[in-house]
Amino acid sequence: MSDQLMDAGLRSAQDQLRKLLASPAGTGRPGRSALIRAGLLVAVEAIDKVRAHLDDDESDEEHAVYAIVAASVAADLALPEPAVAGAVLELCGDPANDVSAATPAKADPAVVEAVRAWLLRVTVHYTLPKSGPVTRTVQLYYGADETGARSREVRDEISRDDVPEDARERAIRRGIEEATYQIYPRRA
Incomplete structure (x- = not known):
């Protein structure tokens, strides 16, 4: 898999995760929704770090x-x-x-x-x-x-x-x- 394709995949995943974070909280259990949102935020931040590192x-x-x-x-x-x-x-x-x-x-x-x-x-x-x-x-x-x-x-x-x-x-x-x-x- 080429670096460009992998970077595009990371960017796409990051965009999707940001959309999920911007959407209203789910109707499920409040504690579970907060935990899911926290996990999504960690994933977005990890992708940010990896992409910055790849650009270096x-x-x-x-x-x-x-x-x-x-x-x-x-x-x-x-x-x-x-x-x-x-x-x-x-x-x-x-x-x-x-x-x-x-x-x-x-x-x-x-x-x-x-x-x-x-x-x-x-x-x-x-x-x-x-x-x-x-x-x-x-x-x-x-x-x-x-x-x-x-x-x-x-x-x-x-x-x-x-x-x-x-x-x-x-x-x-x-x-x-x-x-x-x-x-x-x-x-x-």
Whole structure:
């Protein structure tokens, strides 16, 4: 299903929910009607958050990085990628970004603990030369045992538009061609 089709579906559902909220209260039990209206309001607000998040180009890049981490960890731990993706979002996602609160299901606590035990650190490094391709390198440190930790790099060329805004700004204004972010563990 295309992103445009999904966005149109979200917009349509949101419009229908708003129409229901604008209609007069039902003739059923008053407590039940209030509960239904509250549920509809929560659904509308969740769709608002999801649509705003989908419109945010930076969130596309964040989710691309989370997908790289999830695919790598899922393969290492022989777990289903969707379950690991939820755990990665919970562990690495920005707690100030409340779009995750709009997602209906929480990650399986057992999977979160397995990922937490496996991952040691995840960094994302962007190289932004004045000319030429921009490179994103996701580096995972994982699986510490008696022989030490291992690491893996996933390097991709990406569009300058996909680089986080602060890194682009530093490259343009100050000539700083590299930026590194630690996404796990989150820094306080």
